[in-house]
Amino acid sequence: MDRSDITAALVIIGDEILSGRTQDANLAYLAKWLNEAGIQLHEVRVVQDIEDEIVAAVNPLRARYDYVFTTGGIGPTHDDITVDSVAAAFGVPVVVHPEAYRRMLEYYGEENFTEARKRMTRVPEGAELIDNPVSIAPGIRIENVFIMAGVPKIMQSMLEAIRGELKTGRKVWTQALTVHAPESKIAEGLGDIQAANPETSIGSYPFYHTGTPGAQIVIRSAAPEAIDTAMGAVMNMCDAAGFDTDHPTELQ
């Protein structure tokens, strides 16, 4: 790993995802948001809503990556165990955060500030709050771990709230090219181009959805000019072999 890479992992608190009923919508959003901010998402784990499982995921990941995000399990119901689980991972007690309490009390008023809502003012001791402009109940930061909501709209607003707090490294740029030929026919040339362009990472993702096989060639690098060189080589190879290609995507 390059020294200038800042890395992150995501832990999805995940019974609902693991059942297949709900399709996760946070991974792709977080991955793109982090990359735009100069942070690379390097690992994701989806774990059961069980404290030991969450601890077993959070602890190795927070030791290894610059940042760990969790999504889900911070609401008012009995199955919302992320705060307790992350506290257990850090070996600290769970306490009521006075500022979270103040915000929730102000928003709901005394009469509607139920025990269930008070649950959402609990944090691992020593944690800071992450603003939630959508529904008030805050996210939580403890050291390099960010406890985020599972509801995409709220998760996304919490990300905006921490934008300035994250150290950032290189952004990885991406450009993709659709080739209308079987992957196996470009494999050898593509391998040569990868070998000749070590600053890039070249992926090939086959598809069949158009009836004839093809592949998306995806070139990634922190150096846009390196992508340009490698993309030129891929397009020349396809031209020389008589394979149709679409226009490359914009560099992103």
Added chain:
Amino acid sequence: MDRSDITAALVIIGDEILSGRTQDANLAYLAKWLNEAGIQLHEVRVVQDIEDEIVAAVNPLRARYDYVFTTGGIGPTHDDITVDSVAAAFGVPVVVHPEAYRRMLEYYGEENFTEARKRMTRVPEGAELIDNPVSIAPGIRIENVFIMAGVPKIMQSMLEAIRGELKTGRKVWTQALTVHAPESKIAEGLGDIQAANPETSIGSYPFYHTGTPGAQIVIRSAAPEAIDTAMGAVMNMCDAAGFDTDHPTELQ
């Protein structure tokens, strides 16, 4: 974990997913397919296309769960490293599988059986093939690890090919109820119902997409009658509190 539970994990070979460019489509399909077959998906990891990362995911998971599935990285290009990585995880060499070679040669013919295509006949030593009726190049089983394609249509056809080979346990049934009230207003009652119905697992998933807050209450159990009891209690609670609910979903 109940003794009658058969469990599985999924390792997504995942640069393209971790970049956020592509939304994984295999997790939800696999989760539902496995549950229908009486196997519970308990953990998912998305890892980089790096051999050490794949080994570090596969080895603890295959020790812990009955089955491990991998998706992605078994094509003909330089970035397809799953076979080599799983072989490394098992500490065995990679060899050409004669039957895979025979099938691919028959399908492509001598003149089109390129080096790249020959790559797709390589397996960890001791592995068996998984039929691929879509595009011939087989999946691979070694002990309790199933190396599957990343292309959803092919992954799905490989699942059908192994249907008879898997030992199966309990199916977990699910029924869901949409409640049109803030989660925090049903939290306490829901916790009581969970406590009174230990054979079920009750999840609450808030939503805001209709403008007013609501929650999906999802009740899971291997015992349909236990779901029925708990669902009755949730509906009674909502009725008593004057909260609108939709009809419960079918038991699935």
